Amino acid sequence: MSVSIKEVAKLAGVSVATVSNVLNNTKNVRPETKAKVETAVSQLNYQINPLARNFRKGQSKVIGFVVSDLSNYFFQNVAIGLERSLSEYGYHVALMDCKESKALEIENVRNLLASSVDGLVIATTGEDCCYLQLILENHDVPVVFVDRKPFGFTSDMVLSTNNEGAYLGIKYLISKGHEKIGFITSRNDSTMKERIEGYRQAYQEAGLKVNENYIMTGNNDISISQNQLLHGIAYTQAKQLIEAGEVTALFTGNNLSSIGAYNYLREVNIPVPDKMAFMTFDDSFWLSMTTPSISAVRQDPDMIGSVSGQLIYERISNKVSEQPNRIVRIPTRLVLRYSV
Amino acid sequence: MSVSIKEVAKLAGVSVATVSNVLNNTKNVRPETKAKVETAVSQLNYQINPLARNFRKGQSKVIGFVVSDLSNYFFQNVAIGLERSLSEYGYHVALMDCKESKALEIENVRNLLASSVDGLVIATTGEDCCYLQLILENHDVPVVFVDRKPFGFTSDMVLSTNNEGAYLGIKYLISKGHEKIGFITSRNDSTMKERIEGYRQAYQEAGLKVNENYIMTGNNDISISQNQLLHGIAYTQAKQLIEAGEVTALFTGNNLSSIGAYNYLREVNIPVPDKMAFMTFDDSFWLSMTTPSISAVRQDPDMIGSVSGQLIYERISNKVSEQPNRIVRIPTRLVLRYSV
DNA sequence: CTGAAAGCGCTTACAG
DNA sequence: CTGAAAGCGCTTACAG
DSSP, rough: OOOOHHHHHHHHHHHHHHHHHHHHSSOOOOOHHHHHHHHHHHHHHOOOOOOHHHHHHHHOEEEEESSSTTTTTHHHHHHHHHHHHHHHHTTTTEEEOTTTTTHHHHHHHHHHHHOOOOOEEESSSSSHHHHHHHHHHHHHOEEEEEESSOOOOOOEEEEEEEHHHHHHHHHHHHHTTTEEEEEOOOOOOOHHHHHHHHHHHHHHTOOOOOOOOEOOOOOOTOOGGGGGTTTTTHHHHHHHHHHHHSSSEEEEESSHHHHHHHHHHHHHHHTTTTTTTOOOOOOOOGGTTTTOEEEEEOOHHHHHHHHHHHHHHHHHHTTTTOOOOOEEEEEEEOOOOOOO | OOOOHHHHHHHHHHHHHHHHHHHTSSOOOOHHHHHHHHHHHHTOOOOHHHHHHHHHOOOOOOEEEESSSSSSSHHHHHHHHHHHHHTTTTTTEEEEOOOOOHHHHHHHHHHHHTTOOOOEEESSSBOHHHHHHHHHTOOOEEEEEEESBBBSOOEEEEEHHHHHHHHHHHHHHTTTOOOOEEEOOOOHHHHHHHHHHHHHHHHHTTTTOOGGGGOOOOOOSSSOOOOGGTSHHHHHEEEEHHHHHHSSSEESSSSHHHHHHHHHHHHHTTOOOTTTTTESSSSGGGGGTTSSOOEEEEEEEEHHHHHHHHHHHHHHHTTTTSOOOEEEEOOOEEEESOOO
């Protein structure tokens, strides 16, 4: 039904090799010949068959994005940025949700490789990524990690300036007179450790001593999804901290924990910011709809996604094959609203 | 580098045709022969090359999802449901954002077809979809529309029970004593018309007369994206209605308009629900984070997505090729919180 | 600068 | 039940 390169060649009176060469700009072709081909192409309304080309070139033009939890808006926005940047290079993105399950993550990676993806972007569920070494050994597929730093596997990474972001937020809280700031993280991974480091730095710079009891780290084994978070671990952590009656401000480590913690404040009717200041890492749309609206350290998930696309494309097209692994940090910034 | 069907055939001592047949279960093969092939497959750790198979079969195993506005959480959730259901059949989804631009929509459809998608799911920007007739005439690609009904093109559709949902919401408001309910829609498309119909039905059933001034329909030409909506058209419409001083309740037609309208209420400090009841079509996460939390008519975007996947898969696999176009309605339900 | 030809790895009539 | 062979539509050494 659809016209092939042969028919173009015939109509143009040249060989298929020549048609291919003008189509792909892969060899010098005499202008007259080129013109003949081009008119034939437009006369027949020829479109290259990407299935044949992909097969021939051994590429699929799809990048797999393996996401720890797709119900998290943060990753949805990463996906959007990734999609946009890769589509510029003619790539599609295959999204795979892991629902915070390592087993699903491994299965997803396996399936993607079996379906011949050209590259992998991974927001890993747990940090241990040794399994990748094994699975990838027969595949020449570049990998970029986003948001969380893996161990057991080295590759390019795109991360937020976690340390600096938390530092900025805590510093601001301190500047507002808060000396006892609760830090709530529902997880305890490399990312959270960096953010806690920012907390410590701000304290140190202000000459304050950190009370370790105010840092509530979570458990990585707990599966959390944004939809069931109103009374999750962050809720409990906020409750504990506030019932202890010491902290005057709460800083939550990501959007997931902000939901649980803020929901607690709301339920027990603690006036923000009068009785309790509140700030979170990760900006979300809903933070500007609450009363008062909530200040946040904003990440740029869209940028994280698009930069990841960039990096993986460079690897695929071998522009940087010899370069060592890169870590790109995407800036964060303070968005002040009325909760502090 | 990777092992091919030939090598499997050689090791098993059979022809490639036979290997193919046991792999695909496409012909009866003697059990002994089958066993030989299977041991060879596992010995060589053979995996079929999907690029070759797709090329041969003329399919890409990807479905394009053309989305009017991917910054809208509603569509993100549709995408997630679609992804999940299609992945069960070995399909990937190629997401394409149109940013509410018809021109981009057309370009996206074109690009997807050029990259050989096997099917198209479309949440159209504008309702006029005549362009599809033309573009699709050389392609045997099934289409499913979601959320909005197109004209100028007929295909399967998956929509919410818009009429019934709005009816439920308005009926509840009326039951609470409201007789002057403002209906704010930022758009004026088939979907909104259905929701307005539900509004009228509830009024009629209650023996109330509809005041047309309370129905503020929007303009389809205005591009709106969730991120810039705090002071958009719904904000203005809410302002107008409330300054006129008649309505005692506000019902917004979708999540986008709820943002603008609620933000107005918030800015001018109108107590909800005491001075003004509030309810919206489209549930969103943030509706449970406001004070008071906001009641909504909940759609099920995830289900809309997964059902769309179902329908398009049936069309692709020709299970229903002779059937006329289907319209599937996904139920909505009332989620009561504290804004009414 | 151009073309004839091999070949990528499958599937699928067709013959036996 | 099994196999030999054609062919899907490209790209790419290779020869001239």
